[in-house]
Amino acid sequence: MQEQKINYQKKLDAIIEELEHSEHVPTLLLHSCCAPCSSYVLEYLSEYFKITVLYYNPNIYPESEFFKREEEERRLISEMPAKHAITLMTAEFDPSQYYEAVKGLEHIKEGGERCFACFKLRLERTAMIAQENDFDYFTTTLSISPIKNSQKINEIAAKLSREYGVKCLPSDFKKREGYKRSIELSKKYGLYRQDYCGCVFSQKEREEQKKQQET
Numbered sequence: 217m218q219e220q221k222i223n224y225q226k227k228l229d230a231i232i233e234e235l236e237h238s239e240h241v242p243t244l245l246l247h248s249c250c251a252p253c254s255s256y257v258l259e260y261l262s263e264y265f266k267i268t269v270l271y272y273n274p275n276i277y278p279e280s281e282f283f284k285r286e287e288e289e290r291r292l293i294s295e296m297p298a299k300h301a302i303t304l305m306t307a308e309f310d311p312s313q314y315y316e317a318v319k320g321l322e323h324i325k326e327g328g329e330r331c332f333a334c335f336k337l338r339l340e341r342t343a344m345i346a347q348e349n350d351f352d353y354f355t356t357t358l359s360i361s362p363i364k365n366s367q368k369i370n371e372i373a374a375k376l377s378r379e380y381g382v383k384c385l386p387s388d389f390k391k392r393e394g395y396k397r398s399i400e401l402s403k404k405y406g407l408y409r410q411d412y413c414g415c416v417f418s419q420k421e422r423e424e425q426k427k428q429q430e431t
Contacts, residue, residue: 221367222367222370223388224359224366224370224386224387224388225387225388225391225392227386228385228386228387228388231385231386232264235264235265236264241264241265241266241300242264242265242266242352242353243265243266243267243268243350243351243352243353244261244265244266244267244268244351244352244353244354244355244385245268245270245305245342245345245346245349245351245353245354245355246258246261246267246268246269246270246354246355246356246357247270247272247338247339247341247342247354247355247356247357247358248269248270248271248289248356248357249273249285249338249356249357249358249413249414250285250288250289250357250410250414251285251288251289251291251292251402251405251407251408252288252398252399252401252402252407252408252409253357253358253360253361253398254269254289254292254357255292255296255397255398255401255402255405255407256360256389256394256395256397256398256401257357257360257387257389257394257398258292258293258296258298258302259296259298259397259401260389260394261385262298262299262300262302263299263300264300265300265353266300266301267298267300267301267302267303268302268303268304268305268351269289269293269302269303269304269305270305270306270307270341270342270345271285271286271289271304271305271306271307272306272307272338272341272342273285273309273338273414274309274310274311274312274313274314274337275311275314275334275337275338275414275415276309276311276414276415277311277414277415277416277419278416279309279311281410281414282309283309284408285408285410285414286306288407288408289304290304291405292405292407295405296405305345307341307345313337314334314337314415317333317334317336317337318330318333318334321333322417325421326363326413326417326418326421327363327365330417331364331365331413332365332368332372334415335356335358335368335369335372336372336376338356338358339354339356339369339372339373339376340376342354342355342356343373343376343377343379343380343382343384344380346380346382347380347381347382351382352382352383353382353383353384353385354373354377354382354383354384354385355373355384355385355386355387356369356373356387357389359387359388359389359390360389360390360394360395360398361390361395361413362390362395366387366388366390369387370384370386370387370388373386
């Protein structure tokens, strides 16, 4: 029997409805993979939260790509208007953390267990920093991608929420045309949009797809 999918957008709606009737503006640690993915999320959530964007992505390959995305994230935050403050926190770039996390899963195609291990790596670091710095919530921009498994992302986040004692903000940011809006905002701010997720494996897979399309 197939497990029923949870509507995480409805869960987020319920939280936001409560916030609209409260004078307290909660703090949110938002893990971001890149500026284009965070664009809509920041536009949406900065209405209700004081956001710190955490740029922690040891999966990104090559090193130049990591710093290129970091700079675009920084530029977007500086240029995008927001009701509540948005700040940037950057963690170290240590690819060995990623390769250790996905050891033995290198052969698995994009979207499978290797990606889930990568989600956990980045979300656990986010939950840990959220706990250490007394954030009210943590979440990630990853669910905005049409090819990312939002159910799995939220399952991992919920488990880490229990482990670290910090509330996770449920999300499925691709809903309500969130992904479409991220493309519009990317054009508006002239953001660099990569054509692969970030890791060396997704890059190789994307190159293979391009070759097949050309033949």
